[in-house]
Amino acid sequence: MAKTQLEEINRNIYDIKNKDEYDYKIKKGLTREIVEEISNQKNDPDWMREIRLKALETYNKLEMPTWGPDLSELNMDEIATYVRPKSKLNSSWDDVPDDIKNTFDKLGIPEAEKTSLAGVGAQYDSEVVYHSMKDELLKQGVIYTDMETAVKDYPDLVKEHFMKCVPISDHKFVALHAAVWSGGSFVYVPKGVKLEMPLQSYFRLNSPESGQFEHTLIIVDEGASLHFIEGCSAPKYNKVNLHAGCVELYVRDNAYLRYSTIENWSKNMLNLNTKKAICGKNAEVDWVSGSFGSKISMLYPMSILNGEGAKTEFTGISFAGGGQNLDNGFKAIHNAPNTSSVVNAKSISKNGGKCTYRSLIRINENATGSKSSVSCESLMLDDFSISDTVPTNDIRTDEVEFSHEAKIGKISDKTIFYLMSRGLSEEDAKAMIVRGFAYPISKELPVEYAVEMNNLINLELEGAIG
């Protein structure tokens, strides 16, 4: 069967570039002077400045990963770590400059805010340009603001939690993040408050040869509940951009947090992101993740189940096309009795793309009565793509139920034949099978994001099969 191969596909709205206009762009590279200058520009309190400088020292000491995708093209001397857009923080879209507002309009953010979100944050390059939340949540004591405001207005809360869930020495790119972080969202949901509608933060990187290092810190207090959605995209440039964000989630006793991500960075982006959640007694954190963009992605969200009866679920899909190397996965650490983790990971590779599922499940000595079930499936859409599964299972006590299974393969010829015999074209049959393969993930998303994910799948499949 002849296959049509298109090297580049039109990523339509995601590829819209605005002029590289900014209020301030720091010089490229990573030195003590640059870190101090970012700290000055952001008017950091002394304690934050100290964290940044300590993190820079740690960054310089740590080595690059000796595993996973080749990161040799990353040259920090070519990356500007701080770009302040031509807009201050606004609480009305009308005050956001037109070109930036138009970008978010096309991404559907203001529209979604009206219909299905309880609050929205929008970051453009290194700073948040819009943040707003429904009034009734304010009255319930919910805090949803940008990180810079949180550092100034809630210093004790931030100080107690910032870089504590994810220690600076975790790996080299966490240290980099802590040294140059800018933007991101801070959420505090008070005890017993259950948000009916999600909050969403959207991160857009427009400036070429730059990095985005937003910090997301969420505290869901005892018995509270939240669904948080994170979206990210960038237009494509010829040189690499870097995203090294950090997400720290604290889910207190009996609380619930769902953290959904649709990641659609441009295909010149190195996405070296870190996400961790700490769960208290009977708390639950669920991750839903769709990973479509980036040239290289290394992303392994982690749930640390510290409280008895804590639970976590990871439902994720990666879709790698030509030139993409998506090394994604999940980590769960069971640190208390009767904890449970469920993993359902899927990946699709096509046009020479590479998907790797990499994971760790560790059930520690004291986590008696714990359960873990891991399932990963990989689909190859042609014979020059690559799909690897690299899961580590570390079981340190006997009172556990642990199982892991993985499958790798292509779309079954029989299934295609069946669908074609019912009148579908081969292309439609394959697209239907791929959407069915992704369905367990898309059904976990709010309907408009599921539609976006299906659109992304259609977009990615265009030209890949036939």
Next chain:
Amino acid sequence: MTNIVLNETPVRTSRNFNINNVKLEDIEIPKNIQAFKNVKVSELSSKIALNTDFNNFELKYGLNDFLTEQVNNNANFKANIVIDSKTNKDVKIDFKFDEANKDLIDAINIVANEDTKSTIIVKYESDCNVQAYHNGIIKAVAKSNSVLNIIVVNFMNEVSNNFLSIENCFENDSKINYYIIDFGGQNSITNYYSNIKGNNANSRLNTLYIGSDEQLIDLNYIGELYGEKSNVNIEVQGALKDKARKNFKGTIDFKKGCKKAVGNENENCILLSDTAKSLALPMLLCSEEDVEGNHSTSSGKVAEKELFYIMSRGFELKDALKLLVRAKFNKILEEIKDEELRNEILEQIDKRIG
């Protein structure tokens, strides 16, 4: 005393996961290797030749370069087994460690010529408390349309070190059924590699392991599929008690061109104490679309219901556990046709689980 790093996985993962390799401290590597005399080789049929005429091993993986070189330069047992017939007596090589024979460095080369069928049994045993050292390489070539059964039995004691590298090469339509019974050694470290170049070739590996006391069992099994319609199957069943640790690293690598290849990998670990540790990295690497790959691993204690049932029939806990381990191991044991050997394995299961 030496510290050594060995058994690197073909693909690395995060260093924090502690599974890319195994580091052993204070290992006594013998310098002056004496002759190993306590070896018995079974009577051979006329169609099997045994000599020492083969070149140094060049392994793609192996445990590490030092151990490979030690075998190439200092082997105190060498055997080149050439099979030329379909009907053969089993070839049996029994090594027994004792005070006068405590260091064994063996090089075994097996060539199964076209259209042959044979079984080779290699047994390493130490029934005294001597601290023995074993470093061996077994290399097998299965030529077209040959069937080779290889059974490696490790009954060494819990104070010895067992290092074994295995490499298999497959021509078209060949088949190697490997059985590894891995019960002994304070450190028992095995590297197993199947290079499945032949079309329609079939590599099967069945392993049983038991770890007790503070034993460390490190298994690094790699199957690379190149041939069309080739097949690899890795089945591992094990039990850990006391403070024993097991690292299982299983890699099935579908190389470009291995159309219609199938790879399956299954590892199951029964944990018989709350201080035993099971670490597993079952990898599937895939550069070919038209293949089917599956893996599964599981860990946990024996099922309460089954245990309760057996104990309600009058068995003590220890005996009930032995029965359940035997039952888990039975599927693989049944395939070992040598009844005497099978009984020996059952005895060892009882001894080591009891």
